[in-house]
Amino acid sequence: xxxxVLFGPPGSGKGxxxxxxxxxxxxxxxxxxxxxxxxxxxxxELGNRVATIMATGMLVSDDIVNEIVQSQLKTHAxxxxxxxxxxxxxxxxxxxxxxxxxxxxxxxxxxxxxLDVPKDDLVKRLLQRAIELGRADDTAEVIEARVTExxxxxxxxxxxxxxxxxxQKLNGIGSVDEISxxxxxxxxxSSIKG
Ligand code: AP5
Numbered sequence: 001x002x003x004x005v006l007f008g009p010p011g012s013g014k015g016x017x018x019x020x021x022x023x024x025x026x027x028x029x030x031x032x033x034x035x036x037x038x039x040x041x042x043x044x045e046l047g048n049r050v051a052t053i054m055a056t057g058m059l060v061s062d063d064i065v066n067e068i069v070q071s072q073l074k075t076h077a078x079x080x081x082x083x084x085x086x087x088x089x090x091x092x093x094x095x096x097x098x099x100x101x102x103x104x105x106x107x108x109x110x111x112x113x114x115l116d117v118p119k120d121d122l123v124k125r126l127l128q129r130a131i132e133l134g135r136a137d138d139t140a141e142v143i144e145a146r147v148t149e150x151x152x153x154x155x156x157x158x159x160x161x162x163x164x165x166x167x168q169k170l171n172g173i174g175s176v177d178e179i180s181x182x183x184x185x186x187x188x189x190s191s192i193k194g
Contacts, residue, residue: 001107002027002082004187005089005098007158008115010146011122011129012172013179017115018086020180021187028076031086035068036060054137057145059153062093070101077105091153095160111190112161113183115172119147166190 002025006014018029040051050060069088076083089095102108117125123143130138137146161167168186172179 001080001110002187002191003085003102003107003110004082005085005109005112005161006087006115007112007161008172009117009119009122009150009154010143011126012115012117013176014086014115016176017113017180017183018084020176021084021183024180024184025081025187027082027084028072028080029084029086030069030072030088032065032069032088032090033086035072036065039068055142057137057142057149059090059149062091062097065090066094066097066101069098073101073105082107082110089157090150092157092160095157109161109164109166111187112158112167113186114158114167114169115179116169117172121173122147 004021004025004027006018006021008014015031015033018031021027022029036050036054039047040054041047046064050064053060065088069085073083085098089098099108123140126138126143127140129135137143158167158169168190170179170182170186174182
């Protein structure tokens, strides 16, 4: 299986590039942000709980997110050539849990693509999206909280994959197509390395 972790701060282009990689490799896209927003829309008790946390820019608990991902892996593993993880794992605990889930289905993370984008550009992109799409957590205050949460809890996940020799840090500035070409080159390189 080809299993790609798309990693990077809020607004670095994970969702945008996941769509490009799905087109190229036919992988199943698993975005924990999208899945949590769907839970929120469903209006269940869990949905209401996660909505309150997401509105602050804080991370939802590892248990909730891990359970959602495991259920998706079980549902799709037999019918897809691999997965793109977008916005997951976001803590060291999630990274270890993902390794365990993938081992259970006889596979592992193939490569982690780290989209490197300076903070000023992230903020500009997300404030622009606020105008265009009005996503609830794209306010200046919540963006700041999301970036702080990323720096304190998520950035260290990169070192887990670096330690496994699976991390590829890429320039996330440029046109969507330029960046997608960089990501595809990195995926191809990682499959040659095995
Ligand atoms: P999530 O939905 O994952 O949000 P995020 O990580 O903050 O990421 P974004 O969706 O904002 O950005 P992105 O990197 O996908 O970039 P995009 O392609 O959209 O998570 C939301 C919340 O859910 C979290 O705060 C947390 O509460 C919770 N959550 C989610 N996962 C969790 C987990 N694992 N554990 C715990 N809690 C979790 O692009 C952004 C904008 O930039 C778009 O408007 C796009 O058009 C534009 N853009 C993209 N590429 C370019 C480019 N090359 N040049 C210019 N603009 C561009």
